[in-house]
Amino acid sequence: MTLQRRAVLEVLLARDDHPTADQVVEDLAARGVSGVSRATVFRALELFAERGIVARVCHPGAAARYEVRTHRHHHLVCDVCGKITDFDDDALSALQLPDLGSGGFRARDFSVHVRGLCADCAREQDHELRNEEP
Amino acid sequence: MTLQRRAVLEVLLARDDHPTADQVVEDLAARGVSGVSRATVFRALELFAERGIVARVCHPGAAARYEVRTHRHHHLVCDVCGKITDFDDDALSALQLPDLGSGGFRARDFSVHVRGLCADCAREQDHELRNEEP
DNA sequence: ATCTCATATGAGACAAGATCGCAACCCGTG
DNA sequence: CACGGGTTGCGATCTTGTCTCATATGAGAT
Missing domain, CATH: 3.30.1490.190 (Ferric-uptake regulator, C-terminal dimerisarion domain)
Structure with a gap:
């Protein structure tokens, strides 16, 4: 569990919708968490999904969307x-x-x-x- | 209902999985249905989905997947x-x-x-x- | 059968989304 | 302090989906 991954998780937890990977990147930038690269966000989300920590949401659009599995x-x-x-x-x-x-x-x-x-x-x-x- | 759209539907009906748009294009080519352009397949699938004839399947990958709604x-x-x-x-x-x-x-x-x-x-x-x- | 007009199509350019390769880096260990 | 595994960042690259516009087609009216 690295700093970057933790930051990605925190961003997800702070939202109650289904952000795309790029929205997570934007949120990170907005939080002043500088320099978490796009590729890392993609990899982190992918990893979390495999572990079952976050869920890939059904996404009729072109972009994959993720949500934290709370309840x-x-x-x-x-x-x-x-x-x-x-x-x-x-x-x-x-x-x-x-x-x-x-x-x-x-x-x-x-x-x-x-x-x-x-x-x-x-x-x-x-x-x-x-x-x-x- | 045009020839092209009918061909797209037939390809979908002939499969029991959840093809992506590009897989449909390939199937069309394989069937010898020459020259149904990619854009047309995308538009047809989009239209069918809006009408409720086919369903966009929850698709964790990058590509949208479709299926015919039978049962x-x-x-x-x-x-x-x-x-x-x-x-x-x-x-x-x-x-x-x-x-x-x-x-x-x-x-x-x-x-x-x-x-x-x-x-x-x-x-x-x-x-x-x-x-x-x- | 033919005419007419709104609509669909095709081809390729284009934009967005996602992944890959590789060198640099971090961090816990021996 | 050197080592090694795993992670990161950057840029290149691939894939997916959308757009434009001239042309072709469908369906209904005549």
């Missing part, structure tokens, strides 16, 4: 704009996973991904329909 | 190698989602993502541990 939560993913929103639900979080051992998969955690339209895109779509069929 | 299923995602495996589970598929209406989100479907180590990476990790502590 179990779930995601709303917009099919149109790609926005990801977290939500909590105790019932979902209490789910019992089926036995996956047969395939040799070693589960660490799970989350439920709900695809659909976010509020903004749903509204926009409604407007379009109205314009086409007045 | 509801779930995913095992390896934290180390990023491999994604489908699995079926009737109990999970029968889940009742909580009411998300309050946030204005319009759900279309959901899937459960299980993070962890795939069989190969779990075995490899075991070997490493054994080497370090003989």
Whole structure:
């Protein structure tokens, strides 16, 4: 655990959204943590993900996004704009996973991904329909 | 619905995994469907995703992956190698989602993502541990 | 069948995102 | 203090995805 890696973790902990690697780099710069190179941030995030410390988030955009795994939560993913929103639900979080051992998969955690339209895109779509069929 | 888009859909239907856009391009070429440009494939996949015909899969790697939405299923995602495996589970598929209406989100479907180590990476990790502590 | 017009396509340039190679460096050990 | 493994930084490089714009195509009306 080096200084740079600790700094990356701290930045992640300080956010409650899903930053991209480059956003982490920016945050580091903003904090005055000078000279943590991009490559290092990528490597650190990769390492954390392998260790299960952070999770790679489903990212419909081009950039990989990461989040610290604090508590179990779930995601709303917009099919149109790609926005990801977290939500909590105790019932979902209490789910019992089926036995996956047969395939040799070693589960660490799970989350439920709900695809659909976010509020903004749903509204926009409604407007379009109205314009086409007045 | 154009010829090109239909070809993209057919390629997706012919696979049971989660190809990237470029893999679709390769498949098209392999099928002899000459001259469907990369840009068109990207646009078609984007369009299908917006319409809910295909789903962007949670993709830990750098490239976006797509799958045709046939039946509801779930995913095992390896934290180390990023491999994604489908699995079926009737109990999970029968889940009742909580009411998300309050946030204005319009759900279309959901899937459960299980993070962890795939069989190969779990075995490899075991070997490493054994080497370090003989 | 033909016309018309909005829309989709193709090709390549371009931008962003991610990775790689290698030399320099740090740090705990012997 | 030298050693060795692992980490870092920098720049080069590769991959992924988007953009532009002239041209081709689709679908409905005639």
